[in-house]
Amino acid sequence: MMAVKQIFELGLKLGMEADPRGKKIIDRYLGRQQKEYDDLKPSDKKYFDKDRLTNPYPDCAIHVDNGKKNVKRVLAGIDITAAEILLASQLNERGQAIDLVISHHPVGKALMNLQDVMELTADVYEQEGVPVHVAEKIMEERRKEVGRGVHPLNHFQAIDTAKILGINFMSTHTITDNMVDKFIRDILKKTKPEVIKEVISTLLSIPEYDYANHLGAGPRIVSGAPYHRVGRYMVEMTGGTNPSSKVYQQLSNYGISTIVAMHMKDDSMLKAGEHHMNVILSGHMSSDSLGMNLYLDELEKRGIEVVPCGGLIRVSRNKKK
Numbered sequence: 001m002m003a004v005k006q007i008f009e010l011g012l013k014l015g016m017e018a019d020p021r022g023k024k025i026i027d028r029y030l031g032r033q034q035k036e037y038d039d040l041k042p043s044d045k046k047y048f049d050k051d052r053l054t055n056p057y058p059d060c061a062i063h064v065d066n067g068k069k070n071v072k073r074v075l076a077g078i079d080i081t082a083a084e085i086l087l088a089s090q091l092n093e094r095g096q097a098i099d100l101v102i103s104h105h106p107v108g109k110a111l112m113n114l115q116d117v118m119e120l121t122a123d124v125y126e127q128e129g130v131p132v133h134v135a136e137k138i139m140e141e142r143r144k145e146v147g148r149g150v151h152p153l154n155h156f157q158a159i160d161t162a163k164i165l166g167i168n169f170m171s172t173h174t175i176t177d178n179m180v181d182k183f184i185r186d187i188l189k190k191t192k193p194e195v196i197k198e199v200i201s202t203l204l205s206i207p208e209y210d211y212a213n214h215l216g217a218g219p220r221i222v223s224g225a226p227y228h229r230v231g232r233y234m235v236e237m238t239g240g241t242n243p244s245s246k247v248y249q250q251l252s253n254y255g256i257s258t259i260v261a262m263h264m265k266d267d268s269m270l271k272a273g274e275h276h277m278n279v280i281l282s283g284h285m286s287s288d289s290l291g292m293n294l295y296l297d298e299l300e301k302r303g304i305e306v307v308p309c310g311g312l313i314r315v316s317r318n319k320k321k
């Protein structure tokens, strides 16, 4: 029996286990949040989101929780808008009770906070050899840009609908992006591709990418060529959103030859190409689905039924009984 809060906390645990930075750096991050809170003036403390003291992924949050103790069925999607919340309500009326809706992409405060989770990448770049002052400066500019981008949006529209209809709702963004990141890191460690086209075949051995390929949204090489050597590579599936285009020059200088990402902005692709890198894009919805599926499988193992919607390519890796 799992309550909404337990489902979210399981997500946090899985997200932290898969985090490319490792536990020590996450703990350091949480410690910094505590210090920041402690140092605030009393008049500023009321604006501090205390979830941040235990949740290292501010783009993941519970938006509506009516205290449901026994979640039996969840509606899960990559994007949840007011339409999917209405869908949950319709399913409720048809006797297919939905106890919780889970979105991958953040809404509400989780969307407002997207820039904050991008801190993660500075640590990852440092691990790849980029000096931290360079990684931090480059990402700081990009984080501010993302912050300006999300600031004017209508963050709470879907949440307002969920509140009116009394539908439990949460977002698990970086949690499941960490999970797909680790999954791809692990499978590439196993298949050890020597040339780019072997990266593609590794990706196509994963059902979500195979399915997407049938729909014309499969993995593709946007810089480099199928016969190019892979060299040292970096998997770029987590960290909030696309990093700064300036980071590719640094990664190339510090010895990374190939990037395997979900999606990439055109200016980043051009910059990576300018610095002779290979770039493989695995695909956005398929990659987000893979991450969500790994999390949803854990819910399924605990007896929760999963109803996919909103762009989620649902593949269960649990053995059918």
Ligand SMILES: [Fe+2]
Pocket: 105, 284, 288
């Ligand atoms: Fe995404």
